[in-house]
Amino acid sequence: MDTPCTTPGYESYARKTSRPIPFEDYVLLLEEGLQVLEHGVVIVDGEGRIVFFSRTYGEFLETEPEKMLGRFSPEAIENSRMHIVVKSGEKEVGHSQKIRGEEMVVQRIPIRKDGKVVGAIGQVMFRRVHDVLALAEQLDVLKRKLKHYEREIRELRRARYSFENIIGESPAIQKAKREARNASKTSAPVLLVGESGTGKELFAHAIHNASPRARGPFVRINCAAIPGELIESELFGYEPGAFTGAGKKGKPGKFEIADGGTVYLDEIASMPLPMQASLLRVLQEKEFERVGGTKVIRSDFRIIASTNVPLEKLVAEGKFRKDLYYRLNVVPIYIPPLRERREDIPLLAQALAAEISEEEGTGEKTFSPSTLEMLARHDWPGNVRELRNVVGRLLLSVQKDLIEPEDVVPHLPGKTGSSSLPLTAQGKTLREVVAEVEKKVIEERLKAEGGNVAKAARSLGIHRTALYRKMNILGIPVTR
Structure with a gap:
């Protein structure tokens, strides 16, 4: 009884499936796969004679594959070296071969059985050398883009503010700035203590920018904003498949990204107790493992909390x-609230007005001395964040160049007065409040001008096109 034909590859395949296809079908599948490979494939035996010539190669050379079988490769194919590869046993990858006036890029690989060369397979990789050059150029473009995006990411992770951005001449703020400048010269942990809205993050940016780590990343972590079940993977990163929903490629954590720079832990008091133990170890050892990983990762970072x-x-x-x-708490720095540095409020209000007017295009406006005095007397429980909010609303709601006390009264909590503008800003960002006020002002001005956009734009001091654009963004219909 004859032993059925087989190959090690087929036997391995058959062992791993309960219903293997017959060996004959297996061989036909392999051959058909070779037939359809792009650009063409040729196989020769140990004497350099062609035993396989794909349809795609035949189409390229405008010949019938059957007519090529059994022929000595250099007699059948122009400038062929298949017989040389069979003799030398050395593979040739990325070589040039001229066929019908075209310089192609090919590969020729010897086929071995029991250590002996029994044939070779050749394939056209690129039909024109120009295709390789074009691909290389595309890769070069992609590399340049990648470097550009890497620079962009580095820029995004850099601190944006310096000590020049911290405005104030009061003894309290000058003391805080002096302590922060001293802290920037070391790598010791810094603890910034202060009420909400006092500018703690501004100080963190400034310390980093004035430190020897200024060129490194500045990585902010809002401990209150990360869900408890995700905080470990956010801080330490995770390996592929570490948990349900984990990405296939894994992800570096904040501490890993911050190597050579600064980690800013905002609202550190909100960190869950179980995570505090892990954080303590990282601060002590400057090493950790990703979630689901075993490799110890070291990272050189400075902590500001x-x-x-x-x-x-x-x-x-x-x-x-x-x-x-x-x-x-190695270097504690107290950031004073506005009520403890009232003399800085006029300076801050004017600086914020200049900044917001540039951002929002509201035009330059100034505060009268009595207005600045009124702002300085206010307690500002929300500190600089609240002051910025109020200044932003004033710039959009007041249509004259000089802002007077009566303009401010409706916008200060606890003050009496009336205004047709929305005053509730709790839970809203400045941009949301600005949009709300802007929409109200535009709607009132359009109503006053009978829906005439051109007149409304002139009275608002902006171009008609700009007004149309704002109306579109704010969802204000054109009634005329």
Whole structure:
């Protein structure tokens, strides 16, 4: 009884499936695969004679594959070296071969059985050398784009502010700036303490920018904004398949990204207790593993943390680890609220007005001395963030160049007065408040001008095209 034909590849395939296809079908499948490979394939035996010539190669050379079988390769194919590869046993990849006046790029690979060369396979990789040059040029363009985007990402991760952006001449703010400048010269952990809206993040940026790590990344982590179940993977990264929903390629964590730079832990008091232990280890050892990984990753970063809650109180209540508190509280810096530096409020208001008018295109406006005095007397429980919010609304709602006290009264909590403009800003960003006020002002001006966009634009001091664009963005219909 004859032994059925087979190959090691077929036998391995048959063992791994419960219903293998017959060997004859297996061979036909392989041959058909070779037939359809782009640009063409040729196979020769140990004497350099053609045993396989694909249809795609035949179409390229405008010949019938059957007529090529059995022929000595250099007699059948122009400038062929298949017989040489069979003799030398050396593969040739990316070589040039001229056929019918075209310089092609080919590969020729010897086929071995039991260590002996029994044939060779050749394939056209590119039909024209120009195609390779075009591909190389495309790759070069992609490399340049990648470098550009890498630079963009580095820029995005850099600190945006410096000490020049911290406005104020009061003793309280000058003391904080002086301490922060001193801290920037070291790599010691810094703990910024202050109420919400006092500018703690501004100080963090400034410290980083003035430090030897200024060229490194500045990575901000809002401890209150990351869900408890995700904070570990955000900080330390994760390996592929580490948990349900994990990306196939894994992801580096914030500490890994911050190598050579600064990690800013905003609202550190909100970090869950279980994570505080992990954070303490990272701060001590400067090493960690990704979630689902075993490789130890080292990262050289500097820590700046901030809190608007006294950590000593949380430590006493058992809500914050004492050892982590001591690790973070190496250089404590107190950022004073506005009510403790009232003399800075006029300077801040004018600086914010200039900044917002440039951003929003509201035109230059100034505050009267009495207005600045009124702003300075206000307690500003929301501090600089609240002041910025109010200044932004004033710039959009007041249609004259000089802002008077009566213009301000409706926008200050606890003050009496009336205004047809929306005053509720709780829970809204400045941009949302600006859009709300802007929409109200435009609608009122259009109503006053009988729906005439050109007249409304002139009275608002902007171009008609700009007004149309704002109306479209804000969803204001054109009634005329």
